Structure formats: C-alpha cells, structure tokens
Amino acid sequence: xxxxxxxPANIERILRRISYQIVExxxxxxxxxxxxxxxxxxxxADQLVSHLSEISKVRVKRLDVDADDVETLSAExxxxxxxxxxxxxxxxxxxxxxxxxAGAIMQFEPRCLITVSLVDRxxxxxxxxxxxxxxxxxxxxxxxxxxxxxxxxxxxLQ
Numbered sequence: 001x002x003x004x005x006x007x008p009a010n011i012e013r014i015l016r017r018i019s020y021q022i023v024e025x026x027x028x029x030x031x032x033x034x035x036x037x038x039x040x041x042x043x044x045a046d047q048l049v050s051h052l053s054e055i056s057k058v059r060v061k062r063l064d065v066d067a068d069d070v071e072t073l074s075a076e077x078x079x080x081x082x083x084x085x086x087x088x089x090x091x092x093x094x095x096x097x098x099x100x101x102a103g104a105i106m107q108f109e110p111r112c113l114i115t116v117s118l119v120d121r122x123x124x125x126x127x128x129x130x131x132x133x134x135x136x137x138x139x140x141x142x143x144x145x146x147x148x149x150x151x152x153x154x155x156x157l158q
Contacts, residue, residue: 005145006135006155011118014134015044018116019051021132022086023058025114031059032084033110035073037101038066040147041089044118048088067097070104080108090147091155092117092130099126119145119155 006014026032034052036045042064049060061079065072073080085105089098098115105113117130121139139145144158 002156002158004154005137005157006118008152008154011134011153011155014118015047016051018132018134019048019055022048022052022114022116023056025131026058026084029084030057031061032086033061033063033079034086034088035063035065035101035105037087037089037097038064040091040149043147043149043153044090044116045086045088048086048116065101065104067100070101073101073104073108077108080105080110082109082111084112084114085110086114086116088116090117091119091121091145092128092133093121093145094123094125095128096125098130099128102128118147121145 034045034049036042049062052058052060063076063079087102092098102113114131116132118134120130120133120136122136145155147155
C-alpha cells in the first residue's frame with residue numbers, strides 16, 4: 001500500500017521555497033553550479049533551475065552525477081572550483097550516496113557546498129546533512145520513500 005507523503009502541490013511549494021533559500025544563501029553571487037544526483041535528484045535540480053530563473057538573475061551551470069560513478073565530475077572541475085555548488089537529491093536516507101558525491105566535489109575546492117533534498121529521513125550512517133530540506137520525516141528502516149515523477153510528481157511511503 002502506498003501513502004502520499006508529498007503531493008504535487010506540496011512539492012511545487014517546497015521547490016519554490018528552496019529556490020529562495022538558495023538565492024539568499026549565495027549572497028549575491030551571480031553564478032552557481034547545481035549538481036543533481038541521478039536519477040531523481042537530477043529531476044529536482046531541473047525544477048530548481050526553472051524556479052531560480054523566475055526569481056533571480058543568478059546563472060546556473062547544471063551538472064548531473066551518479067553516486068556510483070563520481071569520476072565523471074573530474075571533466076567538470078572548472079564548474080566546481082571556487083564556485084558556489086548546490087548538491088541536490090530527492091530523498092536522503094543513510095547519507096551514503098550524498099557523502100560519496102560531496103567528497104568528490106570537495107576535491108575540486110568549491111567556494112562552498114550547499115546540500116538540498118525534498119525529504120530527509122534522518123537514517124544517517126555518515127555525518128552529512130541537508131542544508132535545505134522540504135520535509136524531515138521519521139520512518140522505520142522497513143519503510144521506503146519514493147519520488148514518482150509521472151504522471152505528476154508525488155512522494156510515496158511504502
């Protein structure tokens with residue numbers, strides 16, 4: 001049985017709020033690098049780019065990364081070095097994937113690294129946090145959250 005945790009309207013509201021938080025936190029920087037964690041974090045990052053273009057003049061360099069293939073970031077090191085970097089995922093569970101990608105990003109010396117998620121489950125194995133989160137949700141380890149993008153973006157608890 002699936003239970004709706006965030007419906008499309010909730011997700012839209014969260015994305016808009018996080019976009020404003022990103023603009024406020026970049027302190028007037030006109031360029032940021034937004035990295036979406038594949039696959040669904042990339043969708044969230046695309047939505048944030050759309051909102052950012054509506055509310056600010058910030059230029060966004062968009063990248064995607066697979067947590068199991070962080071070596072692909074080395075080809076984009078100039079997009080990270082001395083830049084404000086925003087790392088985006090849909091749902092943070094244990095933090096393993098985000099920690100792996102954040103570690104790879106830090107090799108290229110960004111000015112700062114901001115982490116974003118729609119939902120944070122708080123089941124950490126590593127000391128990483130989401131700077132901007134739509135919803136913090138306590139779940140059991142047996143429960144699973146999933147962002148389904150089609151037909152309309154919805155986060156379900158299963």
